[in-house]
Amino acid sequence: MHQAETHLRNFLLGNTSNLDQYEQHIFPLSEIEKLPESLNFPPNINRYFLRSIGIDVLTGDKDIYTFTKLPTFLIIGIISSKYSKQMRASRVALKQGILRPSNLVMPEYLLGYMKDKAREIQVKVSGISEDQSNKVYETVISNLDKTADSKSFEAMMHDYNIFWDKIFK
Numbered sequence: 001m002h003q004a005e006t007h008l009r010n011f012l013l014g015n016t017s018n019l020d021q022y023e024q025h026i027f028p029l030s031e032i033e034k035l036p037e038s039l040n041f042p043p044n045i046n047r048y049f050l051r052s053i054g055i056d057v058l059t060g061d062k063d064i065y066t067f068t069k070l071p072t073f074l075i076i077g078i079i080s081s082k083y084s085k086q087m088r089a090s091r092v093a094l095k096q097g098i099l100r101p102s103n104l105v106m107p108e109y110l111l112g113y114m115k116d117k118a119r120e121i122q123v124k125v126s127g128i129s130e131d132q133s134n135k136v137y138e139t140v141i142s143n144l145d146k147t148a149d150s151k152s153f154e155a156m157m158h159d160y161n162i163f164w165d166k167i168f169k
Helices: 002-012 046-050 106-127 132-143 143-150 152-168
Strands: 024-028 054-060 063-070 075-081
Touching: 002 143, 046 106, 054 106, 063 106, 075 143
Parallel strands: none
Antiparallel strands: 024 075, 054 063, 063 075
16 A cells, blocks of 8 residues: 555656556546336435535455545545456546447445445435524525536436435335
Protein backbone atom coordinates (compact mmCIF):
# COMPACT_ATOMS: atom_id res chain seq x y z
CA MET A 1 0.00 0.00 0.00
CA HIS A 2 2.84 2.38 0.85
CA GLN A 3 4.47 1.72 -2.53
CA ALA A 4 1.21 2.55 -4.32
CA GLU A 5 0.76 5.74 -2.30
CA THR A 6 4.31 6.87 -3.11
CA HIS A 7 3.90 6.11 -6.82
CA LEU A 8 0.53 7.88 -7.07
CA ARG A 9 1.92 10.89 -5.19
CA ASN A 10 4.85 11.07 -7.63
CA PHE A 11 2.42 10.85 -10.56
CA LEU A 12 0.25 13.67 -9.21
CA LEU A 13 3.33 15.82 -8.57
CA GLY A 14 4.57 15.23 -12.12
CA ASN A 15 7.62 13.24 -11.03
CA THR A 16 6.56 10.25 -13.14
CA SER A 17 4.46 10.17 -16.30
CA ASN A 18 2.90 6.72 -15.96
CA LEU A 19 0.57 5.08 -13.46
CA ASP A 20 2.18 1.67 -14.11
CA GLN A 21 0.06 -1.07 -12.51
CA TYR A 22 -1.98 1.49 -10.50
CA GLU A 23 -4.63 1.95 -13.16
CA GLN A 24 -7.51 4.41 -12.89
CA HIS A 25 -10.94 3.38 -14.19
CA ILE A 26 -13.88 5.66 -14.89
CA PHE A 27 -17.46 4.43 -14.83
CA PRO A 28 -20.10 6.92 -15.99
CA LEU A 29 -23.25 6.57 -13.87
CA SER A 30 -26.56 7.52 -15.41
CA GLU A 31 -30.14 7.21 -14.27
CA ILE A 32 -31.69 3.80 -14.00
CA GLU A 33 -34.95 3.82 -15.92
CA LYS A 34 -35.87 0.15 -15.74
CA LEU A 35 -35.23 -1.78 -12.58
CA PRO A 36 -33.32 -5.04 -12.96
CA GLU A 37 -34.99 -6.94 -10.10
CA SER A 38 -32.12 -9.36 -9.70
CA LEU A 39 -29.91 -6.48 -8.52
CA ASN A 40 -32.16 -5.50 -5.58
CA PHE A 41 -31.46 -1.77 -5.76
CA PRO A 42 -32.55 0.46 -2.86
CA PRO A 43 -35.23 3.08 -3.69
CA ASN A 44 -32.72 5.94 -3.60
CA ILE A 45 -30.24 4.43 -6.07
CA ASN A 46 -30.66 7.18 -8.67
CA ARG A 47 -30.10 9.86 -6.06
CA TYR A 48 -26.99 7.97 -4.96
CA PHE A 49 -25.63 7.51 -8.50
CA LEU A 50 -26.50 11.01 -9.71
CA ARG A 51 -26.00 13.25 -6.65
CA SER A 52 -23.80 11.72 -3.94
CA ILE A 53 -20.09 11.95 -3.32
CA GLY A 54 -17.79 9.68 -1.36
CA ILE A 55 -14.25 8.43 -1.06
CA ASP A 56 -12.89 5.23 0.45
CA VAL A 57 -10.26 2.53 0.23
CA LEU A 58 -11.80 -0.89 -0.35
CA THR A 59 -10.06 -4.15 0.44
CA GLY A 60 -11.13 -7.74 0.01
CA ASP A 61 -9.44 -10.99 -0.84
CA LYS A 62 -6.26 -9.72 -2.49
CA ASP A 63 -7.96 -6.72 -4.11
CA ILE A 64 -7.34 -3.14 -3.02
CA TYR A 65 -9.10 -0.20 -4.69
CA THR A 66 -9.44 3.50 -4.16
CA PHE A 67 -13.10 4.43 -4.53
CA THR A 68 -14.06 7.97 -5.54
CA LYS A 69 -17.79 8.55 -6.09
CA LEU A 70 -18.78 11.82 -7.76
CA PRO A 71 -22.18 12.82 -9.12
CA THR A 72 -22.63 10.75 -12.31
CA PHE A 73 -19.12 9.22 -12.15
CA LEU A 74 -17.24 6.56 -10.27
CA ILE A 75 -13.45 6.51 -10.34
CA ILE A 76 -11.81 3.27 -9.24
CA GLY A 77 -8.08 3.22 -8.66
CA ILE A 78 -6.51 -0.22 -8.71
CA ILE A 79 -3.85 -0.87 -6.13
CA SER A 80 -4.12 -4.61 -6.71
CA SER A 81 -6.89 -6.55 -8.41
CA LYS A 82 -7.47 -9.92 -9.98
CA TYR A 83 -10.13 -8.22 -12.16
CA SER A 84 -7.98 -5.63 -13.95
CA LYS A 85 -8.04 -7.51 -17.28
CA GLN A 86 -11.86 -7.75 -17.23
CA MET A 87 -12.07 -4.05 -16.35
CA ARG A 88 -9.87 -2.99 -19.28
CA ALA A 89 -12.64 -1.08 -21.13
CA SER A 90 -12.99 1.43 -18.28
CA ARG A 91 -9.25 2.10 -17.90
CA VAL A 92 -8.14 5.68 -18.34
CA ALA A 93 -5.62 5.91 -21.18
CA LEU A 94 -3.39 8.78 -20.07
CA LYS A 95 -2.16 9.73 -23.52
CA GLN A 96 -5.58 9.64 -25.23
CA GLY A 97 -8.04 11.14 -22.74
CA ILE A 98 -11.09 9.81 -24.59
CA LEU A 99 -13.98 7.90 -23.03
CA ARG A 100 -15.80 5.66 -25.46
CA PRO A 101 -19.08 3.85 -24.81
CA SER A 102 -18.41 0.16 -24.30
CA ASN A 103 -19.33 -2.77 -22.10
CA LEU A 104 -17.88 -1.84 -18.74
CA VAL A 105 -17.15 -4.50 -16.14
CA MET A 106 -16.52 -4.10 -12.43
CA PRO A 107 -16.32 -6.65 -9.64
CA GLU A 108 -19.80 -7.42 -8.33
CA TYR A 109 -18.87 -6.50 -4.78
CA LEU A 110 -18.19 -2.90 -5.88
CA LEU A 111 -21.82 -2.64 -6.95
CA GLY A 112 -22.78 -4.21 -3.61
CA TYR A 113 -20.70 -1.58 -1.83
CA MET A 114 -22.53 1.21 -3.68
CA LYS A 115 -25.93 -0.31 -2.87
CA ASP A 116 -24.91 -0.48 0.80
CA LYS A 117 -23.83 3.17 0.73
CA ALA A 118 -27.15 4.17 -0.84
CA ARG A 119 -28.97 2.28 1.93
CA GLU A 120 -26.85 4.02 4.59
CA ILE A 121 -27.88 7.39 3.17
CA GLN A 122 -31.51 6.28 3.15
CA VAL A 123 -31.30 5.35 6.86
CA LYS A 124 -29.66 8.66 7.74
CA VAL A 125 -32.25 10.68 5.83
CA SER A 126 -35.13 8.80 7.46
CA GLY A 127 -33.58 9.52 10.86
CA ILE A 128 -33.49 13.31 10.63
CA SER A 129 -35.41 15.14 13.32
CA GLU A 130 -38.89 16.52 12.78
CA ASP A 131 -37.51 20.03 13.28
CA GLN A 132 -34.88 19.52 10.57
CA SER A 133 -37.45 17.90 8.28
CA ASN A 134 -39.71 20.95 8.69
CA LYS A 135 -36.81 23.27 7.79
CA VAL A 136 -36.12 21.28 4.62
CA TYR A 137 -39.83 21.37 3.75
CA GLU A 138 -40.00 25.15 4.27
CA THR A 139 -36.92 25.68 2.10
CA VAL A 140 -38.36 23.54 -0.69
CA ILE A 141 -41.77 25.26 -0.56
CA SER A 142 -40.26 28.75 -0.53
CA ASN A 143 -38.08 27.90 -3.55
CA LEU A 144 -40.35 25.71 -5.68
CA ASP A 145 -38.97 26.85 -9.04
CA LYS A 146 -35.38 26.33 -7.94
CA THR A 147 -36.22 22.95 -6.43
CA ALA A 148 -38.09 21.77 -9.53
CA ASP A 149 -35.12 22.72 -11.74
CA SER A 150 -32.52 21.07 -9.50
CA LYS A 151 -30.51 17.95 -10.33
CA SER A 152 -31.49 16.55 -6.92
CA PHE A 153 -35.19 16.78 -7.78
CA GLU A 154 -34.50 15.23 -11.18
CA ALA A 155 -32.71 12.29 -9.51
CA MET A 156 -35.58 11.89 -7.04
CA MET A 157 -38.05 11.77 -9.91
CA HIS A 158 -36.01 9.00 -11.57
CA ASP A 159 -36.30 7.05 -8.31
CA TYR A 160 -40.02 7.79 -8.09
CA ASN A 161 -40.60 6.57 -11.66
CA ILE A 162 -39.29 3.10 -10.81
CA PHE A 163 -40.02 2.76 -7.08
CA TRP A 164 -43.17 4.89 -6.72
CA ASP A 165 -44.01 5.77 -3.12
CA LYS A 166 -41.30 3.46 -1.70
CA ILE A 167 -38.93 6.41 -2.01
CA PHE A 168 -40.78 8.14 0.85
CA LYS A 169 -40.37 5.30 3.36
